[in-house]
Amino acid sequence: xxxxxxxxxxxxxxxxxxxxxxxxxxxxxxxxxxxxxxxxxxxxxxxxxxxxxxxxxxxxxxxxxxxxxxxxxxxxxxxxxxxxxxxxxxx
Amino acid sequence: xxxxxxxxxxxxxxxxxxxxxxxxxxxxxxxxxxxxxxxxxxxxxxxxxxxxxxxxxxxxxxxxxxxxxxxxxxxxxxxxxxxxxxxxxxxxxxxxxxxxxxxxxxxxxxxxxxxxxxxxxxxxxxxxxxxxxxxxxxxxxxxxxxxxxxxxxxxxxxxxxxxxxxxxxxxxxxxxxxxxxxxxxxxxxxxxxxxxxxxxxxxxxxx
Numbered sequence: 383x384x385x386x387x388x389x390x391x392x393x394x395x396x397x398x399x400x401x402x403x404x405x406x407x408x409x410x411x412x413x414x415x416x417x418x419x420x421x422x423x424x425x426x427x428x429x430x431x432x433x434x435x436x437x438x439x440x441x442x443x444x445x446x447x448x449x450x451x452x453x454x455x456x457x458x459x460x461x462x463x464x465x466x467x468x469x470x471x472x473x
Numbered sequence: 474x475x476x477x478x479x480x481x482x483x484x485x486x487x488x489x490x491x492x493x494x495x496x497x498x499x500x501x502x503x504x505x506x507x508x509x510x511x512x513x514x515x516x517x518x519x520x521x522x523x524x525x526x527x528x529x530x531x532x533x534x535x536x537x538x539x540x541x542x543x544x545x546x547x548x549x550x551x552x553x554x555x556x557x558x559x560x561x562x563x564x565x566x567x568x569x570x571x572x573x574x575x576x577x578x579x580x581x582x583x584x585x586x587x588x589x590x591x592x593x594x595x596x597x598x599x600x601x602x603x604x605x606x607x608x609x610x611x612x613x614x615x616x617x618x619x620x621x622x623x624x625x626x627x628x629x630x631x632x633x634x635x636x637x638x639x640x641x642x643x644x645x646x647x648x649x650x651x652x653x654x655x656x657x658x659x660x661x662x663x664x665x666x667x668x669x670x671x672x673x674x675x676x677x678x679x680x
Contacts, residue, residue: 384670392664402668405584406675409520409542412586417480426480431659433584434486435668438644441577442623443678445637447544448569450552450614451621453679461679468679473548 385465394424398432405436479586489643490578493636494590497574500598502630503564504571507595508533512571514592516541517579532560533568540572545677552614563604563630566615570633577640605629624648645669 387403389396397420404413420429453461453468461468474491475482482490497513500506511530515537518527526538532555539547555565579589608616608629615621616629624641628634642648646665650656660668673679 384667384674387671390663390667392661392667394664395667398664398668399671401584402671403675405580406672409580410522412479412583414479414586417584417586421480425659427483427659430480430483430486430585432664432668433480434483434581434644435660435665436672437577437581437584438641439669439672440580440676441573441637441641441644443673443676444540444544444576445569445573445626446621446623447547447676447678448540448573449566449617449621449626450547450549451623451626452612457679 394420394428397423401429401432402436405433406440474590475582475585475587477587478582480584482581482585482587483643485643486581489640490581490590493574493578493640496636497571497578498593499596500600501567501571502601502603502632503567504533504600505595506598509567509571510592510595512537512568513575516572516575517589520579532558533564536560536565536568537572540569541576549614562610562615566627567630567633569615570627570630570637574637574640577644581644601632603630603632605631 387399389399392398397416401413401416401420404416417429417433420432450473458468474494475487498506498510501509512533515527515530515534519538519541526535536555539551552565556562582589605618605628608618611617611620613621617626618628619625624638625634627637638648646656654662656662
């Protein structure tokens, strides 16, 4: 589901998936529709919290890619599940 | 700041954003306020759709541009090239931190339906020159105080490391809760980690 984008089997899973997609990939747009869909399903506080988590991982992704952090050996198995080999990343 | 948000920020996250913005737009350990604001503007231009960096900022602007929109495409060779053209590893590390933290502030504001924080006039203070005396290249491209671990990856510039954690904790979760799989607040731990994993996958970040 992380790779495919299929909604996770979690409360408000579809709305969380839509918010993450909109906020991450449309870097110059207000994700209004996705925000209000999540508010309608999970409430304002949960939606605000979700925006914060998504925003934080915009930071952490750029940070770790930018400093050239290696993929930890314990994550190599997870990488295989996601369909890539860390030693084949162009770094 | 965030006063026009369609969805109200929590008090702790609003405070974190205010503190981050004051820090980001002031002089840092190796960059002036004007340089940091130039980095912020370059990142924002990239997010707004500029496909190439503004040549006026030189390698500083190039680094900011690519960190903003294609951090996963950076390679050791690119960082070597930036260094050869005048952006040393300490300044590059600070650019990484400024772009990264700006993304947290700006994407949070955008997600709430708020205007992006306004960029102030640069102040005239010089860089602090506060760097960690024992830092060196470890397992990445930048000076570090040990193996590169997410919340500590800016610690070669101690004030930048502190600033990172000051926004990371209220936006993600307290450091003391990281190992607690039962942690929950407005969202469950499973919901939080799904958002983290999905955002990272979409950014093609595998670390």
